[in-house]
Amino acid sequence: MASAASASSPAPVAREPASAAPELDPALKLLRASWRAPAYLTRLAPGAPVHLVVKSLEHALRLLRAPAPDPVLAAAIVEAVLEHQDRDPLSPTFGIFPWIHEEPLGVCANPDPNTADFAGATLGQILKRHADLLPDSTREQACAALRRALAQIQRRDVSLGYTNIALMGAGVCVVAGEVLADEAALVYGRDKLERLLAHARTLDGFAEYNSPAYTPIALHECERILHLADDTRSRAAAEGLRRVAWHVISTHFHPGTAQWAGPHSRAYHDHLSPELAATLAARVGRAVPPREPAASPVPEPLIPPLPCPAEILSAFAPWSAGRAPTLARQVFARRDLRPDDDVVGTTWMCADATLGTVNHDTLRDQRRALLAYWRTPADSAVCLRARLLKNGRDWASGYLRTVQRGPRVLASFHLLTNQGDSYPFDRPADGRFEVSDLRIRVQLSGRGVRREHLPGGRHALFAGEWRAVVHPGPAFAAGRDLAWSAGGAGDSVWVDAVVHEGAPRLCTPAEWGPFFVSLGLELLRPKEPMAWEGPQALRQGGGEMDLAWSVDPELRRRVPTVPEFYPYLLRPDKV
Numbered sequence: 001m002a003s004a005a006s007a008s009s010p011a012p013v014a015r016e017p018a019s020a021a022p023e024l025d026p027a028l029k030l031l032r033a034s035w036r037a038p039a040y041l042t043r044l045a046p047g048a049p050v051h052l053v054v055k056s057l058e059h060a061l062r063l064l065r066a067p068a069p070d071p072v073l074a075a076a077i078v079e080a081v082l083e084h085q086d087r088d089p090l091s092p093t094f095g096i097f098p099w100i101h102e103e104p105l106g107v108c109a110n111p112d113p114n115t116a117d118f119a120g121a122t123l124g125q126i127l128k129r130h131a132d133l134l135p136d137s138t139r140e141q142a143c144a145a146l147r148r149a150l151a152q153i154q155r156r157d158v159s160l161g162y163t164n165i166a167l168m169g170a171g172v173c174v175v176a177g178e179v180l181a182d183e184a185a186l187v188y189g190r191d192k193l194e195r196l197l198a199h200a201r202t203l204d205g206f207a208e209y210n211s212p213a214y215t216p217i218a219l220h221e222c223e224r225i226l227h228l229a230d231d232t233r234s235r236a237a238a239e240g241l242r243r244v245a246w247h248v249i250s251t252h253f254h255p256g257t258a259q260w261a262g263p264h265s266r267a268y269h270d271h272l273s274p275e276l277a278a279t280l281a282a283r284v285g286r287a288v289p290p291r292e293p294a295a296s297p298v299p300e301p302l303i304p305p306l307p308c309p310a311e312i313l314s315a316f317a318p319w320s321a322g323r324a325p326t327l328a329r330q331v332f333a334r335r336d337l338r339p340d341d342d343v344v345g346t347t348w349m350c351a352d353a354t355l356g357t358v359n360h361d362t363l364r365d366q367r368r369a370l371l372a373y374w375r376t377p378a379d380s381a382v383c384l385r386a387r388l389l390k391n392g393r394d395w396a397s398g399y400l401r402t403v404q405r406g407p408r409v410l411a412s413f414h415l416l417t418n419q420g421d422s423y424p425f426d427r428p429a430d431g432r433f434e435v436s437d438l439r440i441r442v443q444l445s446g447r448g449v450r451r452e453h454l455p456g457g458r459h460a461l462f463a464g465e466w467r468a469v470v471h472p473g474p475a476f477a478a479g480r481d482l483a484w485s486a487g488g489a490g491d492s493v494w495v496d497a498v499v500h501e502g503a504p505r506l507c508t509p510a511e512w513g514p515f516f517v518s519l520g521l522e523l524l525r526p527k528e529p530m531a532w533e534g535p536q537a538l539r540q541g542g543g544e545m546d547l548a549w550s551v552d553p554e555l556r557r558r559v560p561t562v563p564e565f566y567p568y569l570l571r572p573d574k575v
Contacts, residue, residue, distance in 0.1 A: 095152030262371030376464025382446030
């Protein structure tokens with residue numbers, strides 16, 4: 001074996017199932033915790049007691065890195081984890097692991113090939129940095145497991161558009177190539193890193209646009225490569241990608257609320273998590289206070305953080321007095337399947353508020369296609385979101401189109417005929433969803449929020465000095481015109497357009513018939529005048545509508561009035 005090369009502990013990627021404060025089971029030598037994971041990964045209910053497989057490798061790594069290492073226990077944990085890997089080279093799951101002991105690969109409904117990347121990253125670090133602490137037999141088993149993970153990563157060969165897994169897998173191949181003296185793996189990883197960098201520079205970001213879930217992982221993986229790899233070209237590509245990640249972060253960080261401004265392609269939380277706030281603070285050299293304190297201490301990183309590039313540190317400084325509001329537009333993806341297909345994000349900021357939208361995207365639970373934050377005396381960052389809810393959950397078969405000018409947005413909601421339920425690929429086999437409640441919601445969450453009905457059918461969601469005014473536009477679904485009503489209390493208030501509630505309906509999105517809900521939204525301070533009319537339909541026919549809001553001549557767009565086919569569907573392993 002070559003010098004044992006490293007790979008740092010992986011952070012969550014699309015997403016790593018996690019738990020709060022796991023502890024080691026002395027019998028199984030695996031971490032035990034309460035389980036939470038996306039529904040498509042498991043049959044278990046949230047909160048079920050489980051034993052974490054891949055995550056336990058990270059615990060072993062911490063034991064080896066401790067001031068007083070415990071190599072005996074670490075070796076026992078490594079061997080317990082490796083028992084779960086598929087070792088059959090003819091198997092479609094060869095080289096991967098289950099996330100949890102309670103759902104082994106033969107039982108798990110949707111085995112996750114990402115586990116080869118996660119486990120490979122940690123195994124690589126263990127073998128490069130701490131191989132001398134392990135017994136010969138454990139070291140040999142770990143090397144064999146790493147080779148199987150490499151085979152799965154290269155056989156799967158995820159697209160460059162799946163940034164984090166592509167980046168993590170490339171890093172695993174580079175580091176493992178150095179560990180195992182596998183030149184082919186090293187060359188594969190180096191080539192993929194260089195192609196990822198070229199792709200990111202073309203996009204001026206990552207395919208998973210402006211993601212507070214994915215971008216920090218890309219940053220982490222770049223730091224891991226720079227900390228562990230010796231290959232010069234791989235290190236240069238990783239440094240280039242690290243700077244792309246910082247460009248994304250710095251152009252969307254809002255100092256007034258200490259939040260990551262929208263729109264978000266992938267987000268697991270509405271607010272910056274305490275862990276992410278600590279990650280940023282350690283790299284920018286100034287406090288990034290989380291909205292809520294961490295429930296438990298944030299663990300020490302398994303690789304040393306690298307500082308934010310000096311030339312962009314000013315983005316994290318307080319908003320200077322007299323600084324004018326800003327409006328930034330960025331093309332997140334260029335597409336030419338249909339007119340107006342480029343994916344474009346717009347982000348407006350002032351000293352204490354920010355509003356961001358994407359011009360078109362699905363409304364799955366990880367999307368934040370229309371998102372605002374503002375600071376109040378009672379809350380550092382109240383959060384405003386637009387959602388399409390089926391049975392109380394964000395529906396991946398919903399679609400949103402927007403046009404934004406400053407703090408005003410023209411928005412329209414639609415249905416898609418070929419998407420899933422909570423994510424793109426959990427669509428029922430017959431395409432029919434059971435729906436007992438379907439509604440469009442504009443929701444404001446935070447301390448001190450309130451709602452008010454205004455003349456002309458308008459509604460306002462208030463917090464502190466700011467109000468979000470919802471102006472209903474044309475809305476038709478389920479064979480009737482829709483009206484808006486307000487609801488909620490306490491820390492969450494909303495305005496809803498209810499499409500259906502009551503007896504369950506089993507139908508495809510297309511069977512809802514014409515489906516179109518529009519609104520205008522504006523963020524205003526108390527003395528700022530509001531618009532006096534909502535969006536209007538200028539022309540309708542042929543399954544389309546020209547929609548416009550007279551408050552601004554640029555707030556207009558042609559939109560569909562019937563459910564449509566989403567043309568950008570990728571394979572499940574590319575999502």
